[in-house]
Amino acid sequence: LVVPDFASFCTEIDQLYAELLTDTRGAVADYIPQLARVDPDQFAIAVCTVDGQRHVVGDASSKFCVQSVSKAVSYCLALEEHGPDVVHQHIGREPSGVSFNSLTLNKSGRPHNPMINAGAIMSCSLIKPKDNLADRFDHVSDTWKRLAGGRPVGFHNSVYLSERDTADRNFALGYSMREQHAFPAGTDxxxxxxxxxxxCSVELDAEMMAIAAATFADGGICPLTGDKVFNTQTVQHCLSLMSSCGMYDFSGEFAFTIGLPAKSGVSGALMVVVPGLMGICVWSPRLGNTVRGIEFCRKLVERYNVHPHDAA
Ligand code: GLN
Known part of the structure; x- marks a missing residue:
């Protein structure tokens, strides 16, 4: 077994959950009206090991939008289709040091990395660009489904509509990249x-996201189905950039204190990968990056030697 005493690990997770439940710091994202209306008290933690053992505590069956956690998957899909050389002609791979939607590009007029909005918009331009939008969306949602052990994913239409209606910043990023000729030829x-x-509006629950994280932990193979969703190289590249850039302008601090590849989203979702061992999802809508999510990670590395540079 990968986690030898899974039962006591689960007890520990439940304890952490109880400790964090009283932490009500932070506020829900309010820049998209539909996100501002979610119940801020919701909280779930889910884990899935690379041999498929699972545990969930809290609001386990509530669905939430993946939001920026989608950036990891979109980057992987772009890599699978074009390989890293082509993808990185269009997207950098350095941390930006600024917030997720900052109006900034690197010195070559490219997005700093795939884990912030500009980079994720660019990844999207590289996913099946010749297909119609319906097929492209099916490709993304099928991929999430496969990552999550074959369970059907949802779509939050009103978040999508609300986001599209309040998207000036993302349009601004799009136009400034177009001005720099950053997109592949023919991009609409x-x-x-x-x-x-x-x-961003794909919906899943915490357990599904933990299974997806475990698929990343296992080099792209879903531990529940054995389905090889991504190549090992793709996963390696994605985890590298999640480690350096996955938490926006908190990425350096997160790498220092936690060290694990992770990706956060404004819905309060946090996907954490312990390579070779397990996937974790923490979902709690109150932000900086999800406050409880970060605290959970801090407590986890205090109790277990999962920091990659822990020599113990
Ligand atoms: N959909 C959001 C946006 O583009 C994603 C941002 C996020 O989760 N940080 O603004």
Whole structure:
């Protein structure tokens, strides 16, 4: 067994959950009206090991939008289709040091990395660009389904519509990249942005996201189905950039204190990968990055030697 005493690990997770439940710091994202209306008290933690053992505590069956956690999957899909050389002609791979939607590009007029909005919009432009939008969306939602052990994923239409209606910043990023000729030839900008908003509005629950994280932990193979969703190389590249860039302008601090590859989203979702061992999802809508999610990670590395540079 990968986690030898899974039962006592689960007890520990439940204890952490109880400790964190009283932490009500932070506030829900309010820049998209539909996100501002979610119940801020919701909280779930789910784990899935690479041999498929699972545990969930809290609001386990509530669904939430993946939001920026989609950026990891979109990057992987772009890599699978084009390989890293082509993808990184369009997207950098350095941390930006600024917030997720900052109006900034790197010195070559490219997005700093795939884990912030500009980079994720660019990844979307690289996913099946010749297909129609319906097929492209099916490709993304099928991929999430496979990552999550074959369970059907949802789509939050009102979040999508609300996001599209309040998207000036993302349009601004799109136009400034187009001005720099950053997109592949033939890119339809408006379609690309819509595809990006749709990818953010895919819905799953905490257990499904933990299974997806475990698929990343196992080099792209879903521990529940044995389905090889991504190539090992793709996963390696994605985890590297999640480690350096997955938490926006908190990425350096997170790498220092936690060290694990992770990706956060404004819905309060946090996907954490312990390579070779397990996937974790913490969902709690009150932000900085999800406050309880970060605290959970801090407590986890205090109790277990999962920090990658822990020599113990
Ligand atoms: N859909 C959000 C946006 O583009 C995603 C941002 C996020 O989760 N940080 O603004």
């Amino acid at each position: 900008l408006v379609q690309t942005l819509e595809f990006y908003f749709q990818s």
